[in-house]
Amino acid sequence: MNHLLPPLSQLSATSSDDSRNGWRDSAALKEELNRILNYLPQLQNFSEGFLADLKHRLTDWDQHQKIADIIITKGPFLKMYSSYIKDFEHQCTLLDEACSKHPNFAKAVQAFEASDVCCKLSIKHYMLKPVQRIPQYRLLFQSYVDLLPSTSPDLLDSHKALTILEGVADHANNTIKIEDKVSELLSLQRRIYRCHDGCQPELIKPGRQVLKQGELMKLSRRGMQPRYFVLLSDVLLYTSYSSSGNAMLRLNTELPLEGMKVSKPIADDFKAELTIRATQRSFTLQARNEEERDVWLTALSAAIDANIARRSTFLSAKTSSYVPPSTCELGKQAPIWVPDYRVSMCQVCTAEFSLTFRRHHCRACGKVVCERCSNNRAPLEFKANNPERVCDLCYESLLSALESRLEENKSAAVEDRSPSRENPDNSVQHLKKLKCSFKKGVRDSMRAKSLRKPDRLLEVCGSDVGSQMRGYLKRQGRRGWFVLKERVLYQYVAPEDVCAIESLPVLGYSVDVPDADSGELHFTLQHPKQDITFVAETPELLQK
Structure with missing residues (x-):
């Protein structure tokens, strides 16, 4: 606590000095600062008294070889840490609001954080220190208990003191995660810049946290392009890598989770893909494999559901349930562009x-x-x-x-x-x-x-969702897209074509498949009048 209060006290003193210069409403800001630093004076008094008792006991160790009784005595005052931990996020919000309402104060905070007094650390970094204190007390005292001999007069009280510390630490452990979340957001904020002005976006907001991040391939009209996606609790950040070759990321779009829908394709040939539909942008992404795709789908679906649940808490009394905005009507939502290479017509x-x-x-x-x-x-x-x-x-x-x-x-x-x-x-x-x-x-x-319009069949399109089977096969050395529906096999040039170039009723045909151990990928449709051989691209597709 000795290294914590000086920077915060200096900030308060600096604010008081600046208030006399007349650049802000001193009375209003002073009240806000008191609310932000509400618990810190009491925590300082407790820490100074606790430290004095420990020093006195160590000085008189030969007469009183016990310290657990000090912790038991001080136990009720440890609840101050619980109160501080409980209100920590609110106090950070108050600090953000004070900076927002008082621009000169915000400039003073930025200049102060860059000074030697703060050691180039943020004010929130110092405000987080009391949150970490209780777990540190618990770990240190656990080591002390482990080293006590069974005949120690302090053993019984030590177990009582350890129980007190564990009770406070259990509550503190959940709050300590805030530091990791804020650090992760700060790290991201330093890497990301906006396209139009090159400035860093403000990622840190109350309650926001990073849920998942990683690289996915974006399906564009020219093929696959690597993109970096960051899933936050309220938005999905769509970024691309900087052309400078460093670790910077260029923010292309912020997609709110409200109204967003995610899905996966039916065709096995595109099993590593997932589709994201949002109001501003919609696109198809490809993961490295099906397992990674499923992880992203699960994370996105959970984040969307959690966002709906949070918004439901703000319902008026007249509304029974939250209804996400409709994005299915034509022109209200950005469509997913069909890639050029998946269409031949x-x-x-x-x-x-x-x-x-x-x-x-x-x-x-x-x-x-x-x-x-x-x-x-x-x-x-x-x-x-x-x-x-x-x-x-x-x-x-x-x-x-x-x-x-x-x-x-x-x-x-x-x-x-x-x-x-x-x-x-x-x-x-x-x-x-x-x-x-x-x-x-x-x-x-x-x-x-x-324009040349070949005579094609219009019964089924290449992306028909009601088909029994879809995928790539080779026939007579040429790769094509095949769809099996209602005992008819349709052949297309590309997966998204709306007309087939050929159809084959398979009723009356038998299938000849080689042994699984042979390693061959071909199979034959046999008929008394003709045999047609196809070549699958994988053993799994051959068996299907």
Whole structure:
């Protein structure tokens, strides 16, 4: 305690001196400082008295070879540590609020923490010291008890004193974890900087903690890109590595857990992937293996559920349960873009892509479409209603939904029950302005005739979720995507294609599979009229 109080006392004295200079409301800030340093004077008095008793007993050790009675006597006063530990987080919050309300005081705190008095440590570092004191007392006294002989006159009292210390330490152990959490957040804050201004974001907030962090591969239109993700108790930080080659991380987006959804793919070929859907951004990630993917899924799901539970505590009396915001409506949530290499055709008109017939993404649904089918602009809510490229299907859906809202509000306005009083975004004028943002693209009919559209089957798409089996196989030396549904085997060029290039009814075929010990990965569909051989990529896929 001797090394703890001088810095905090000096801070209080510095604040008092500055108050006389007139740069802040001295009375209000003095009261706030007293609340922040509430327990420290009493803890200092206790520590000084405890130290004096121990020194006196050691000086008179030949006459009184006991120290446990001192701890038993001081035991009731140890409850002050419990009170301090209980209010520690609140006191840190008070310090943050004082710095926020009094900018000059915040500057004084920053300058003071950088001075030699604080040894370049933060004020919160010193405020955490009393939290660590009780576990230190317990460990030291446990060593003392272990060294006592069985005939020691202090043995019985020592066990009583140890029980007192353990009772206080059990409560303190849960609070000590705060230091590790704050240290981890501080370490992250020093590594992360924002994209737009290069400044460090403020990660430390009351109740926030790091739940999980690590590298995942982000699936983009150009393939897999390494990204670093940090899961906090209220947000998911999406960062990328700095180009400078150091350990710095560039913060791309903060994704609130509110309304977030996570899922995993059904197809075995993508079993290490997971999908994150949030309002601002949605994307597909890939872990090193299925086990790591499941760990992330579990952590994300638990964090989302805990966030919902916390928000439920702020419900009004009229609300029975917390309902997360809806993100399933078109245009309200950022879609997951289908990667370019998983599609060989336009997902609207089925025209084949080529070097000259390029791919585009619909900003509303994330599908890969051609220029003809996405030559439209429509306002999207998750893009602050800015007009964005959308496909023909999404354009019609968004325009129809807006027109329905507009008609409902016009009717409500006539009956003098306009919803615009509660929500200005639903006003007739605002909706008319949004409708003007819709721009329908002009189709090039001559170019449409020149596009090659092979004769394909439209019964099942390559990503059909109701299929019995999906995955990559080789047939006649060519790798393709195959889907088995309702006794029909469909073949596609890419997993997200909407049309099959071939179908094969398997009713009446038999399957010839080599022995498991042979190491061969091929199997044959046998029929009296023809045999078709396929090659699986793994033994597991072969057995399925």
